[in-house]
Amino acid sequence: MSSTIAKLNAPLTQAFDFQPSSELKITPTPTRNILAQQLAGFDTLTNALEYAAQGITGYNFYNAKGHLHSVLPYKLLRNNAHSLAQRLAGFNLARGSRVAIIADTSPEFIELFFACRYAGLIPFAMPVPVNLGSHGIYVQQLRGMLESSQASIAFANLDYVNFLEEATKELINLHWVGTPAQLKELPAKEVMLQPNAPSEVAYLQFTSGSTRTPRGVVITERALMCNLQGIVRNGLEIKPDDRSASWLPFYHDMGLVGLVLAPMVTQLSVDYLATRDFAIRPLQWLRLISRNRCTVAFSQPFGLKLCTMRVRESDLNELDLSCWRAAGIGAEMIRPETLRNFAEKFSSAGFDDSAFLPCYGLAESTLAVTFSKISKGFHSIQVDSKTLVDKRIATTLRAEGRKYNEFVNCGRPLPGHTVKIVDETGQQLDDNMVGSVLVHGASIMTGYYNNPEETRKALKPDNWLDTGDIGFLYDGDLYITGRRTDVIIVNGRNIRAQDIEELAEQQPEIRSREASAFGINDADGATVIVLVIECRLISTAERHSLIKRLQQLVYMAFGVNCVVELVPPHTLPRTSSGKLSRFAARQGYIQRTNLEEQLSVAESGDR
């Protein structure tokens, strides 16, 4: 360890000259490095950065028009992070204190993130406001995360700092709120930066938009390094000539771990497009891949759908996607049609469908759990629908003409990880049987920060993580068939049913346990959120106003429309312990509205 300490502290004198990334000569960092590639295998994030900083690769940021606006080579990142760490040290915080950062796609976020690690502090990323009219609810969400993490310092770039200031009024634990620019103005404290231990917490990852019960996943350096090594060596088989492109938000696990940290621990260059710019003009992402000859780029299925929907024939002529060897797909259930449509559309632009790389993971397991085989494209199986629903067994289709469901193969667990499928009582099920997906291994979180109740729900005896997903194993490969009813996925966003119900219950007319939220599929296969409320209001005007208000609240908090149904008290089905059953509430709604034939068998694992 002593050589590490020397390395960490030696060049401090240079580090005081903070160099803004945007003042550099504007050319992207190269793909080819001068440094021998190391495929992870570091024991901490800062050690990995010390190595990457010896090379010439790094991060590049592009604007909505596809112009490069900032370049942050790993070397500069390391120096700037050191310099900021000296300033953070001036706050004299206890080691392991939490630092909140609103994570727009900017060099400043990455600099602060690493500055925290150098200073022995625990950073966590908070989202940017994305929904129309979301101001009030967004501020509440920030406040929830700040309170739950007991953060000592909070940062935001100029565009977002007013939201942060609003959210931090009267928060007791908070010492300081400001912008990265303000931090740079503070005096540096001359201290020895201590190396981090693998057992220390590397960061928190918040997974819910709830204002009352946010869940901050705790990930140690060891878990992170283990997961990164599996991703880059086994999942992606990273090589020296790889380059990444990403639009994924830095406040999501796939964006942060997969497309910020994984490239850094393999010393690759990355080209970033802000999520908002991708959402409005998705082709900019493909143009980046084409222009910079990127080889590794991940997306949720929804991102691919946006590309397929928005592309024009004339766009295809200017794209050459033949360089793209690993098109990772994850973060929500993968439907085969989404991938087929994308491949069909972009094959004329050189996209090779063997690049499809379905994988499965979640923030509670750092990021990745399983990967399918690299360069083999996506594979799926068709299973008999009736057997799936009646017996909860996946059997391959034997006769023509039977109704079937098709599921995408998500591959096998990374080394050192195990996946098992269990029934409601926790008993392990045989291959082909549908049940809850549990994961075991060194990438698993230590728990939700400061939230023993939620931790108990997720971490089962012997540290098996209950993922909340439903699926089966077939020939050792994992297939995901759906989520349990407590998560609704709309347009690529994971929304917890509980968070929607919580919003409703904040209304004076609605009591606790009188709201139930779930998703149903409409005729086009799109998911619609339904919110059923037990309501005592008689007047039509009052009922109408409540429905409008709830729809508006849900939109502001989650950016989605929803159907609100008011029912008489005692309509919603309850379990023996008095809890509402979302599954039964959903069945009831389907019966009342005669949607029966549209009940998706993919979700038949729900109970």
Place this chain on the structure above:
Amino acid sequence: MTKSDYEEIMQLLCNRLNSLANSEVTITSETNIISELSIDSIKLLNLIMEIEDTFDISIPINALADVQTVHDLASLISRIKSNQ
């Protein structure tokens, strides 16, 4: 921002929102985009792209958090336009 600028933006927004919204609502400056028009997130992204292309502006994501009515959106656009 000139009065005619705002009027022009308002007119354009009303026309576009009319064709995007599913409902038969008559759109005025006070119409609430969230609760009165069922505009889903994809339609909204399309609308923002059209606005940006038409007026050659960039709408910052943080500004949308304070937009609820058609008037809010129209004045945001004219504010960005006049600051260019």
